[in-house]
Amino acid sequence: MRSVPLVVGLTLGVAVVAVPAFAQSGHGHQHSGAPEAQAHRRVDAMQKEFDQVVADGRGFGLAFAADQNGYPGPLHVLELKDALGLTPDQEARVRALYQAMLADARPRAARLAAAEARLRAVFATGTADKAAVSAAVADTEAARAALRLAHLGAHLETRDLLTEAQRRSYQQLRWGPPSRP
Structure with missing residues (x-):
């Protein structure tokens, strides 16, 4: 997985x-x-x-830091719902959170794609200079940060919907046993 x-x-x-x-x-x-x-x-x-x-609104690693450190994402919780023993109420709440995250993430993803296209255009048109590149990169990274925050926020909210035992199970299922120092 x-x-x-x-x-x-x-x-x-x-x-x-x-x-x-x-x-x-x-x-x-x-x-x-x-x-x-x-x-x-x-x-x-x-x-x-x-x-x-x-x-599509999926993270593709944008919330990896959260997921790896005990803040599960809604999609993966839904994928593991049976193994985690989600209650019907938990499943409904996680599903609603996932749909809300997608609705929030998709327009942010579109802004990121547009910003990336503008950055490529700066070079493709031969108009690249330090100021143009700096502005395009700042725009791109602001869009990326906004998208990443949408995903990280969903991880924060998902964690709060699970019991401590479910969080431990999730961590074990996704990442294996804790490593020893």
């Missing part, structure tokens, strides 16, 4: 760091560029998947 977002997130992170370093290294000889092109296509595909998931 936890492996898909984690693997995709880690893969995207590694690809974003590794691809530029690989492309710049040159490896001491000339080659066709095919490996770099394939890597760029994989990163592009992952970025498109991220964009689609976020546009």
Whole structure:
């Protein structure tokens, strides 16, 4: 359950760091560029998947810090409702919270997508300078922060709907046994 977002997130992170370093290294000889092109296509595909998931209102790791540290998200609680032993009232409340989070997150996600498009356009139009890039990045990161807050807020509220025993069970089911220092 936890492996898909984690693997995709880690893969995207590694690809974003590794691809530029690989492309710049040159490896001491000339080659066709095919490996770099394939890597760029994989990163592009992952970025498109991220964009689609976020546009749908889902978090795709935006609330990972909360989920990993005892603040479960509503979607995952619903996925684990039987294992957690949710009461019908809890399930209804978590479901309502999830729907409210989606309704809040989708317009915020649209603002993030528009801000990202504006940032790309600054470069695509050849008008990039320090001021234009700074403004576009500030706009993009403000939109990302607003979206992330929508997801983190849902995690805060979800936690309050669960008993302490359900929170412990969730943590065990999603993240395994606690690690020892």
